Amino acid sequence: MTHDQSFPGPSGLSVNLRLKKEDLPPIMYSWVLLRTIHYICTLRSHHPNTKIFIYKVDLDAAYHRCHLSCETAAESLTIYNNLLLMALRMTFGGSPCPSLWGYISEMLADVCNALIQNPDWDHTSLFDPLSLKVDQAKPFPEPVGVK
């Protein structure tokens, strides 16, 4: 379901067309595959015989975690079945949403990396209690030719 905030009225000025794009940050996560491949290649080059673990997180309905400001909520009204609906969370049709979500996703990625590289972190004593509710991962099969 999409709020089509690009579709203009007679003014020719839709929400997305009125956007000040120069103020938006680059969408760094659109390069995630390239960044990950580079990282894997570098790791492999430095550690040719070590297993490389990779972790991917899918944030369920990520945009729905993010409130819209009051001004933007008023710019995101729709009508469905004779009800006027005011979007209170980020919409899938707002063109700045991918960039703005990047502020959050970049920070999440950086915090994860900082934690992993922190020698003081003991993952057996300091961990997210919710992680206990996650099913234990099955052992990964030993790749052929790797010691």
Next chain:
Amino acid sequence: MLLYQQPPSPLNPIPLSFVKSKEASVQNAEVLKKFNYDLGKLIASMHPSPLSFGSEFKSSIDLDKLLHIHPYWSKVKDILDKGVKFLLLPISKEEREMDLDFHLNRGNHKSAEKFKEMMGPFVTEDMICGFALPLRIEILHKIPMSSLVPLGLDDP
């Protein structure tokens, strides 16, 4: 106490109804009317509530201790405290009114009608989860700086 061990703040109940019904839309519009149709004033009056910005997260004051050195922290703090704001070029009141009337008469995209059986559950879920506030259509022109946009659904 570590950050993750801190219990969440109790949230105030909200006088709004998040169900797909005309009664709910009338009730919500009446509540909004008391605040001159200003969502910001309504949210502030109930704070802290599930509608408060960043209500699903630790407070920005607490997170500041952990994240203040990150270059994006000031932006994320703004998002947590005030919500995501699209920075938009201004539009005249006349143009805004003209666009509202146009979209009101035009309705949603054809895909919303074509796939209405798929669309309905998405809209209902948005309302039940508190992601969309149902209101009376009649107050459309009373909401300050409002824009109406058509709904659509990607071809499944």
